[in-house]
Amino acid sequence: MSTPRKPAAGTDLDDELRFAYLIHDVSRLRRSMFDRWLSPHGITRSQWWVLAFLTRQDGLPQSELAHELDVGKVALGALIDRLEVAGLVRRRADKKDRRVKRIFLTPRANGLLKTVWRANKDFNDQVLSGIPMKNLHVAGATLDKLKQNLLASIHGDTDAMGPQD
Amino acid sequence: MSTPRKPAAGTDLDDELRFAYLIHDVSRLRRSMFDRWLSPHGITRSQWWVLAFLTRQDGLPQSELAHELDVGKVALGALIDRLEVAGLVRRRADKKDRRVKRIFLTPRANGLLKTVWRANKDFNDQVLSGIPMKNLHVAGATLDKLKQNLLASIHGDTDAMGPQD
DNA sequence: ATCATTCCGTACACAACCATACTATGTGCA
DNA sequence: TGCACATAGTATGGTTGTGTACGGAATGAT
Numbered sequence: 001m002s003t004p005r006k007p008a009a010g011t012d013l014d015d016e017l018r019f020a021y022l023i024h025d026v027s028r029l030r031r032s033m034f035d036r037w038l039s040p041h042g043i044t045r046s047q048w049w050v051l052a053f054l055t056r057q058d059g060l061p062q063s064e065l066a067h068e069l070d071v072g073k074v075a076l077g078a079l080i081d082r083l084e085v086a087g088l089v090r091r092r093a094d095k096k097d098r099r100v101k102r103i104f105l106t107p108r109a110n111g112l113l114k115t116v117w118r119a120n121k122d123f124n125d126q127v128l129s130g131i132p133m134k135n136l137h138v139a140g141a142t143l144d145k146l147k148q149n150l151l152a153s154i155h156g157d158t159d160a161m162g163p164q165d
Numbered sequence: 166m167s168t169p170r171k172p173a174a175g176t177d178l179d180d181e182l183r184f185a186y187l188i189h190d191v192s193r194l195r196r197s198m199f200d201r202w203l204s205p206h207g208i209t210r211s212q213w214w215v216l217a218f219l220t221r222q223d224g225l226p227q228s229e230l231a232h233e234l235d236v237g238k239v240a241l242g243a244l245i246d247r248l249e250v251a252g253l254v255r256r257r258a259d260k261k262d263r264r265v266k267r268i269f270l271t272p273r274a275n276g277l278l279k280t281v282w283r284a285n286k287d288f289n290d291q292v293l294s295g296i297p298m299k300n301l302h303v304a305g306a307t308l309d310k311l312k313q314n315l316l317a318s319i320h321g322d323t324d325a326m327g328p329q330d
Numbered sequence: 331a332t333c334a335t336t337c338c339g340t341a342c343a344c345a346a347c348c349a350t351a352c353t354a355t356g357t358g359c360a
Numbered sequence: 361t362g363c364a365c366a367t368a369g370t371a372t373g374g375t376t377g378t379g380t381a382c383g384g385a386a387t388g389a390t
Contacts, residue, residue, distance in 0.1 A: 027192030
């Protein structure tokens with residue numbers, strides 16, 4: 001396996017930048033479109049993400065939820081605040097450990113979620129239309145590798161990454 | 166044109182979700198890594214992005230800069246505020262049109278940029294390492310198509326996209 | 331039992347982004 | 361000229377996210 005350190009000989013800097021920019025761009029576009037699309041429902045993408053996760057694991061402590069969603073405790077706390085005000089979730093104290101507050105969906109949230117789930121699927125269908133399955137898989141694998149590289153650079157590889165002072 | 170509405174027959178919902186999540190994830194990871202990496206330099210990724218663009222076109226009006234960077238006028242205004250405080254850019258009034266303020270890099274910014282440019286390249290090299298050129302191109306094309314779909318859904322196609330009430 | 335440590339959630343401060351509304355200025359049309 | 365309209369930048373307020381610091385509660389060691 002001659003996996004070169006660079007993607008390939010002759011790769012132009014602009015190619016790399018273009019790709020980095022594309023990811024950033026597509027991600028931002030998708031988020032903003034989905035947010036706009038979601039706005040009539042009265043929730044945001046981040047809020048939806050929280051609710052969606054709770055449909056699979058209701059009653060999680062805030063910390064675990066934050067970890068699963070890969071978001072800070074503070075950010076999640078603020079999200080829960082708004083969701084609670086909107087009547088979509090409820091905080092309930094854990095009886096064994098008085099530090100933790102578990103988050104539960106309300107019936108109202110369950111109703112909303114059903115609508116949004118299907119809508120999310122339609123959104124994905126539309127956005128992925130005209131893309132051959134094969135390309136989707138190659139792109140998926142590429143992004144996966146990218147993700148691994150990024151994760152790897154968090155752990156041991158940081159000395160090759162920056163000033164570090 | 167039989168561009169199917171779905172990417173391909175048999176595409177699983179989970180495939181679509183996985184891909185959407187991958188983009189989101191990779192983008193966020195990359196941003197956060199780069200931000201962390203950039204922090205010793207005293208600027209953020211967004212600020213760096215502004216400066217980088219100015220190296221190619223110094224003296225742009227705020228509005229044009231905002232358009233080029235695809236960010237709102239307000240967001241850019243706030244960015245410029247901070248960059249000005251940090252002594253990295255300067256606002257100067259246009260003589261012909263007293264409404265516009267043109268943004269210029271300071272010498273200090275030019276020094277900083279030189280360092281960050283090369284570092285950014287190293288970062289990209291590292292993150293893209295082990296990815297065959299061919300895959301990068303396929304993934305690029307896929308993301309491009311995705312972007313076009315997203316942009317298209319802004320204009321005419323919204324009736325297939327959501328509740329719209 | 332007490333003390334240090336660790337963990338949970340929150341408070342606070344800040345960066346970034348969006349949408350809307352506003353001021354000041356320029357432009358075009360009657 | 362004068363008035364409607366468009367544009368540049370700012371103000372304001374809301375959402376999401378980060379990092380740091382803090383109080384309350386559990387835990388482990390002595």
